[in-house]
Amino acid sequence: MSFRLRAAHPDDLEPLYEMAKLTGGGFTNLPPDRNALRAKLERTEAAFTREENTLADEQFVLVLENAQTGDVRGTCQLMTQVGQRWPFYSYRKTTLTQHSQELERTVRADLLSLVTDLEGSCEVGGLFLHPSERAGGLGLLLARSRYLFIAMHRDRFADRILAELRGIIDERGGSPFWDGVAGRFFGMSFQDADYFNAINGNQFIADLMPKHPVYIAMLDDDARDVIGMPHPTGRAAMRMLENEGFRYDGYVDIFDGGPTMTARTDDVKSIRESRRAKIASASLDIGDRAIIAAGTLGSFRSAFGMREFRPDGTVEIDHRSARLLGVGEGDEVWSVAR
Structure with missing residues (x-):
């Protein structure tokens, strides 16, 4: 196998754009927009050339290259400290317990609360493998090489790490979670909101999203059923994360309800070993x-x-x-x- 992962450079714009068009939506870190991808590569170039070996708000893009042909067939990203340019929002699933002595009844209600608990963590994300190369373990090379990169540049990454998994997207490219929760307040389709977030950041969530907790029981069945569920194509990725020591602790993506996995950076198996x-x-x-x-x-x-x-x-x-x-x-x- 003649594939290697390497640092991305500005000349990788077009292959990244072509891959971004294949993601099928819900893939915020790889938007099908040349200007957004160009900005990522410029930010990556600045991070690669910064000499100080210290923690800062940086992003690194890596690409999978066929060493024989030079073709780029996959990509992944690392963020050193999220929530510095704009807030990093998640929903946190919690339970509220209430008791009535008169009725002798205890009621437990599951809630979704808008939080910024994960702000300051580093993040691994943006992993995409070209459909024609999804054999031979190349997804494993992409995923685990990120942890080697962190181990080799440990001082540049925060002490807590997260990975967001894409949630359930229906055959129309919509999100049952978005339609049942945020979509009610924004008057935007999931695809429009997801694209806007990828290009402009999610400050609009802070501006318009109600700050009160959402009672899960009040959501429709379609929205309830997908909370914390990964997209079918992401189930293998979730297992890989669990094998590395990541755990799902009730945090979900504010757009599609997909699970956010977290760990202590030094406890991630591939970093530790x-x-x-x-x-x-x-x-x-x-x-x-x-x-x-x-x-x-x-x-x-x-x-x-x-x-x-x-x-x-x-x-x-x-x-x-x-x-x-x-x-x-x-x-x-x-x-x-x-």
């Missing part, structure tokens, strides 16, 4: 399967490979991954077991 070592040999024939990464910031790249650690702490890797990553004996790599 990543290892840094110098290459002793780049001609390994048989070894443990791994994801191997090299470079820093704008020179970052990662690929599937094999590794074997020596007693002195150095590592042997296979020739194919060394070629994909452009590394050799004496160079430093990071890796995590596949």
